[in-house]
Amino acid sequence: MRVYNFSAGPSMLFEDVLKEAQSSFLDYEGSGMSVTEMSHRAKVYDGIHTECLALFTELMKVPEDYQVLLLQGGASQQFDAIPLNLLTNGKADYVVTGNFANLAYKQAKKYGDIRLAASSEDKTYTYIPKVTKDSFRKDASYVHITSNNTIFGTRWKEFPETDAPLVADVSSEILSREIDVSKFGLLYAGAQKNISAAGLTVVIVRKDLIGHELPICPTMLAYKTQADKNSLYNTPPAFSIYIAMLTLRHLKKMGGISAINKINEEKAALLYDFIDNSTLFKNYVNKEDRSIMNVPFVTGSEELDAKFVKEAAANGLVSIKGHRLVGGMRASIYNAMPVEGVKKLIEFMKKFELENK
Amino acid sequence: MRVYNFSAGPSMLFEDVLKEAQSSFLDYEGSGMSVTEMSHRAKVYDGIHTECLALFTELMKVPEDYQVLLLQGGASQQFDAIPLNLLTNGKADYVVTGNFANLAYKQAKKYGDIRLAASSEDKTYTYIPKVTKDSFRKDASYVHITSNNTIFGTRWKEFPETDAPLVADVSSEILSREIDVSKFGLLYAGAQKNISAAGLTVVIVRKDLIGHELPICPTMLAYKTQADKNSLYNTPPAFSIYIAMLTLRHLKKMGGISAINKINEEKAALLYDFIDNSTLFKNYVNKEDRSIMNVPFVTGSEELDAKFVKEAAANGLVSIKGHRLVGGMRASIYNAMPVEGVKKLIEFMKKFELENK
Numbered sequence: 241m242r243v244y245n246f247s248a249g250p251s252m253l254f255e256d257v258l259k260e261a262q263s264s265f266l267d268y269e270g271s272g273m274s275v276t277e278m279s280h281r282a283k284v285y286d287g288i289h290t291e292c293l294a295l296f297t298e299l300m301k302v303p304e305d306y307q308v309l310l311l312q313g314g315a316s317q318q319f320d321a322i323p324l325n326l327l328t329n330g331k332a333d334y335v336v337t338g339n340f341a342n343l344a345y346k347q348a349k350k351y352g353d354i355r356l357a358a359s360s361e362d363k364t365y366t367y368i369p370k371v372t373k374d375s376f377r378k379d380a381s382y383v384h385i386t387s388n389n390t391i392f393g394t395r396w397k398e399f400p401e402t403d404a405p406l407v408a409d410v411s412s413e414i415l416s417r418e419i420d421v422s423k424f425g426l427l428y429a430g431a432q433k434n435i436s437a438a439g440l441t442v443v444i445v446r447k448d449l450i451g452h453e454l455p456i457c458p459t460m461l462a463y464k465t466q467a468d469k470n471s472l473y474n475t476p477p478a479f480s481i482y483i484a485m486l487t488l489r490h491l492k493k494m495g496g497i498s499a500i501n502k503i504n505e506e507k508a509a510l511l512y513d514f515i516d517n518s519t520l521f522k523n524y525v526n527k528e529d530r531s532i533m534n535v536p537f538v539t540g541s542e543e544l545d546a547k548f549v550k551e552a553a554a555n556g557l558v559s560i561k562g563h564r565l566v567g568g569m570r571a572s573i574y575n576a577m578p579v580e581g582v583k584k585l586i587e588f589m590k591k592f593e594l595e596n597k
Numbered sequence: 598m599r600v601y602n603f604s605a606g607p608s609m610l611f612e613d614v615l616k617e618a619q620s621s622f623l624d625y626e627g628s629g630m631s632v633t634e635m636s637h638r639a640k641v642y643d644g645i646h647t648e649c650l651a652l653f654t655e656l657m658k659v660p661e662d663y664q665v666l667l668l669q670g671g672a673s674q675q676f677d678a679i680p681l682n683l684l685t686n687g688k689a690d691y692v693v694t695g696n697f698a699n700l701a702y703k704q705a706k707k708y709g710d711i712r713l714a715a716s717s718e719d720k721t722y723t724y725i726p727k728v729t730k731d732s733f734r735k736d737a738s739y740v741h742i743t744s745n746n747t748i749f750g751t752r753w754k755e756f757p758e759t760d761a762p763l764v765a766d767v768s769s770e771i772l773s774r775e776i777d778v779s780k781f782g783l784l785y786a787g788a789q790k791n792i793s794a795a796g797l798t799v800v801i802v803r804k805d806l807i808g809h810e811l812p813i814c815p816t817m818l819a820y821k822t823q824a825d826k827n828s829l830y831n832t833p834p835a836f837s838i839y840i841a842m843l844t845l846r847h848l849k850k851m852g853g854i855s856a857i858n859k860i861n862e863e864k865a866a867l868l869y870d871f872i873d874n875s876t877l878f879k880n881y882v883n884k885e886d887r888s889i890m891n892v893p894f895v896t897g898s899e900e901l902d903a904k905f906v907k908e909a910a911a912n913g914l915v916s917i918k919g920h921r922l923v924g925g926m927r928a929s930i931y932n933a934m935p936v937e938g939v940k941k942l943i944e945f946m947k948k949f950e951l952e953n954k
Contacts, residue, residue, distance in 0.1 A: 290706030
């Protein structure tokens with residue numbers, strides 16, 4: 241029996257996607273081989289690669305002056321790749337709204353003058369700081385934000401205005417809502433939340449920002465390396481790219497990103513409404529900054545939290561334990577979590593609340 | 598119908614491995630989820646990760662003072678990671694025996710005094726240069742070789758003696774023959790030939806070489822980052838690690854590396870014997886330096902080569918076209934290519950030879 245998996249990532253994939261990948265696992269479209277066995281120079285693989293890139297471009301409405309790159313190493317690798325590629329005048333501004341935003345900020349520091357423009361650390365990252373154009377240096381090479389904070393459950397509902405190119409880690413919300421790519425210099429995301437199996441990192445970068453990497457930039461971290469070769473400079477993570485293609489096909493059939501966004505808003509509203517009316521569960525995030533992907537909540541008692549996590553798992557609601565930095569619980573309700581899963585969770589929370597008053 | 602896939606990589610996987618991955622694709626061992634969906638912090642994934650590392654250690658007889666790392670980015674990323682981690686006194690010596698060896702050499706150059714100690718470029722990389730301890734600088738931080746040259750079909754049958762730690766790219770021969778790990782400072786391999794699906798890179802490094810990375814080394818390229826976290830610093834390429842685990846289990850059941858090596862020697866002998874006695878097909882590699890993994894051959898006519906590749910594919914012998922740098926054909930006969938596949942290829946070559954005299 242399949243469970244409802246509330247993991248922050250890797251996390252649920254659409255069941256249709258999994259079923260299709262399973263059925264073709266030993267013989268993809270009459271090729272006589274698995275996608276896991278294909279030469280990345282073969283025509284049959286090229287079909288997958290090309291369709292995956294085309295669907296990203298179509299669904300995210302990526303403008304012509306941007307390029308989609310299919311990379312490896314996770315968002316963590318981009319924390320270095322971004323300054324190595326974009327820090328052309330040695331200065332960048334960061335907004336720190338959580339753990340990963342902080343890592344991005346710290347990792348960038350070894351390459352130049354990296355400034356903390358704003359932070360929400362003072363209230364344990366439970367809100368998104370208010371910023372204006374003046375919060376950032378006019379001559380910064382770029383401004384970096386983390387658009388959705390997986391651990392703390394916040395998100396930038398509106399994105400900041402900046403003079404410098406805006407760079408955003410969208411790992412935990414890519415494909416979940418419409419994002420105007422043209423407002424950004426660069427967007428990046430690990431695939432293991434809303435796109436595919438782990439091992440793929442997607443970068444969407446404005447073309448004029450490619451090719452200015454620092455002399456010390458490793459070849460595989462320079463965007464130009466993969467941009468010039470259509471992300472086939474070396475062997476790509478082909479199976480993750482295949483699962484991404486199937487996921488994008490599935491999203492397209494559902495009506496694209498605006499359609500899945502409606503469902504995501506509905507799921508989040510159901511869960512937050514229940515929590516806000518509960519006498520047991522609490523969410524401490526500033527209401528207007530709440531993530532619709534990651535919903536942290538606590539009972540106020542560590543013992544009760546642990547009991548909840550254990551009993552939820554026994555009821556097929558798994559990986560709901562909160563991150564060690566915040567404790568409690570966290571329901572990650574990415575694109576592939578069905579409404580039904582959220583309803584089951586709320587039912588269980590109701591029951592738990594009654595039993596543990 | 599499954600084909601015989603002679604691709605240089607990604608390439609064939611054991612059919613038993615694929616079947617097992619397929620059967621558990623929607624529900625791994627009663628977890629209610631696919632391996633592609635599992636949190637890398639979950640107990641069920643930890644079982645896979647731990648077993649994969651343990652089997653590498655067991656089958657390759659990795660000594661205690663070495664650590665196995667499960668990374669991303671391919672061997673190409675290691676071409677930078679190696680100097681960034683090991684170039685402690687600014688000098689390293691490289692032997693260039695092919696295209697990838699040359700890329701490793703060139704990419705290292707941006708970090709220090711990188712010397713070409715020997716090369717076989719003069720004869721289009723058809724041999725392995727003779728080297729002695731004196732070929733290398735005594736105070737080099739390390740000496741780099743490519744143990745098997747995928748494109749040109751050569752290999753180091755015996756490894757060179759060096760004062761400095763020996764570093765080898767073993768991408769296209771790892772797990773195919775017994776290698777004495779203790780003779781090396783570091784071994785590395787992309788997974789997509791003999792280990793797993795693309796997206797995983799294995800590094801086996803002597804522990805005392807970890808932690809001396811240059812200050813400009815990106816966090817994700819520093820071995821210490823993943824060594825300290827048992828290769829779980831960030832989300833690992835979990836599905837490729839799972840396929841690696843299944844492949845290693847399969848090899849263990851077959852009798853380990855010495856057993857598969859016997860089969861590999863047999864497959865290679867069959868093919869080289871046929872080529873050496875053919876009046877049509879030729880292999881130009883120095884006999885004692887021939888790879889048992891990649892067997893390039895030509896007819897001497899580009900037209901006939903193209904005809905061969907096309908007709909072979911129609912007969913279920915696919916991806917046999919040679920690399921553009923050498924032309925002709927190349928049969929990559931990695932661990933998962935059955936003896937039967939090589940016999941079918943030889944049969945077809947015989948027939949083709951008769952028909953095209």
